[in-house]
Amino acid sequence: MSTQTLPRADERVKSESFVAKLMKRPELGAIGGVVLVTIFFMITADSTMFTLSGVMNFMTPAAQLGILGIAAAMLMIGGEFDLSIGSMVAFAGMVFGVFVVNVGMPLVIAIPLTLAIAAALGATNGMVVLRTGLPSFIVTLAGLFILRGAALVGLKLFTGGSTQLRGIREAVEGDFLAPIFSGDAFGFLMRWLAEAGIVDSFKSGVPKVPGIPVEIIWFIAFAAIATYVLLRTPAGNWIFATGGDAFAAQNSGVPVRRVKISLFMLTAVAAALVAIITVIDAGSTDARRGFMKEFEAIIAAVIGGCLLTGGYGSAIGAFFGAIIFGMVTIGLTYTKFDQDWFQVFLGAMLLLAVIFNNVIRRRVTGER
Amino acid sequence: MSAPIIHMENIKKHYGNVIALNGVTFDVRAGECHCLLGDNGAGKSTFIKTMSGVHKPTEGSINFEGKPLSFNSPRDAMEAGIATVFQDLAMIPLMSVTRNFFMGREPTKGRGIFKRFDIDTANEITMTEMHKMGINLRGPDQAVGTLSGGERQTVAIARAVYFGAKVLILDEPTSALGVRQTANVLATINRVRALGIGVVFISHNVRHAMAVGDRFTVLNRGQTLGTATRGEINAAQLQDMMAGGQEMAELEGSLGGTI
Secondary structure, three states: OOOOOOOOOOOOOOOOOHHHHHHOOOOHHHHHHHHHHHHHHHHHOOHHHHOHHHHHHHHHHHHHHHHHHHHHHHHHHOOOOOOOHHHHHHHHHHHHHHHHHHHOOOHHHHHHHHHHHHHHHHHHHHHHHHHHOOOHHHHHHHHHHHHHHHHHHHHHHHHOOOOEEOOHHHHHOOOOOHHHHOOEEOHHHHHHHHHOOOOOEOOOOOEOOOOEEHHHHHHHHHHHHHHHHHHHOHHHHHHHHHHHOHHHHHHOOOOHHHHHHHHHHHHHHHHHHHHHHHHHHHOOEEOOOOOOHHHHHHHHHHHOOOOOOOOOOOHHHHHHHHHHHHHHHHHHHHOOOOOOHHHHHHHHHHHHHHHHHHHHHHHHHOOO | OOOEEEEEEEEEEEEOOEEEEEEEEEEEEOOOEEEEEEOOOOOHHHHHHHHOOOOOOOEEEEEEOOEEOOOOOHHHHHHHOEEEEOOOOOOOOOOEHHHHHOOOOOOEEOOHHHOEEOHHHHHHHHHHHHHHOOOOOOOOOOEHHHOOHHHHHHHHHHHHHHOOOOEEEEEOOOOOOOHHHHHHHHHHHHHHHHOOOEEEEEEOOHHHHHHHOOEEEEEEOOEEEEEEEOOOOOHHHHHHHHHOOHHHHHHHHHOOOOO
């Protein structure tokens, strides 16, 4: 070989500005959306919305949806859908409730067992999709009905006819694992900040926000881990490759089947985690739990930049997509608008996001 | 001349009662470009699939580096050092050049749960390997979709070379390209050959083959019509052999010798 010369820049390529580079990130749309929605509510909503307690108020539902949304985004990047996650929340909630109330298991057994059952069901979804070669859309649509129905039947069976299982809070009270899955975290920090006068407190000196709801911590941690996996590990590269072109990925030595099945397991486990957190929080579970969440999760992922065709998207995008969701659902109660505008807003947001993503995809692939 | 890296003797392949290959003999030496020419349906695809381990021959022997060998899967062939760049290239347009380059074979650093994709090393290798092939990328994060057909072809070739190919099979690499891009790919073939890799260049375009080929083998109706070295044969003769003589000569006459 001759001596190496440094790669010379191609004179036909203009150097890209920072903005142009930013334009190519999949999460751009979602971040822009957060900014727009924030400005909207800054103008229209009561000023309490953006106090610390107001932020916790909209971040809590955002976190519950976001955990599902990030998992859905990863699965979508891998080229598949899971429409059964909403029903999975109800089913896993029922299973978990029965474990702690009827069977009387401690959380240290009940939680891993619930997650394992969800993972097994997720793997089944994946295997059916791969074995039959049918679109995951239709296979998991079947799952949507099967799990919702099974949750309903299971609840009636174990409660003797009721569609609600109560007494969960009492059953887990005092369990050493309970603080990880319920209530507020970092209470000491809030007390300290209140004493220092940084956050608002009541006259008694108790901070108005007793702590950060655990689901927000789970949400942020999950977003960080998912982003790391997608961008900085071989597995992340396999996920993009699998969604981009499963055949090409297979030919290049990517374990496509394993990637897809793992992703289906991930969405199911994420649904079970949301079930556990919300069920402990509410103290009961019912068959309507997680209703429509599969669509909301997919919408959060799409707002976050995921393409419906797979191979492109981001976990951070889904993170912001979920925050937009939380802000709009809760934010409307701070305004004079009718709350039911929420659904109108949702549909419009989805349509905008899909159109926007299409443009971005053309930019990235250089299609003209 | 050096001994061939791979020698395939009298390969036959039958699909039920269809005879796809009926006695093909072919070899590749290190640092040469051996062109396999043939019209559509001549058996080129079947033959390269046999060479790259996709199909097992019905009859015939394969010698790899002097030892008899039989590939059970494309993976076997790949591990032995036979890389195939198919027409569809196995590239993902939405992913960056680096991510495509290392797809399925990502370099890692760290251990245990901290084992991660070493993206800096990967980027660096991609940039230098592409530079060696004469392509200056805008950046390693440039999406493959923004590259031209010829550049994509080159990425696929560079990837195969980097991962230790001894024999590189190129399936019609120039068939869908423009003039300029074709020239680039042919130049890339030249570079690869200079590295001591045996190149199998499959084409039905005689002019492209004449531009880089050291030896030429013509395949017609599942049989080899013989191998000629550079200088022994001219384009017109190759064209004739490929098309099967008489009828083509008449056609060409009516078209004024433009094909």
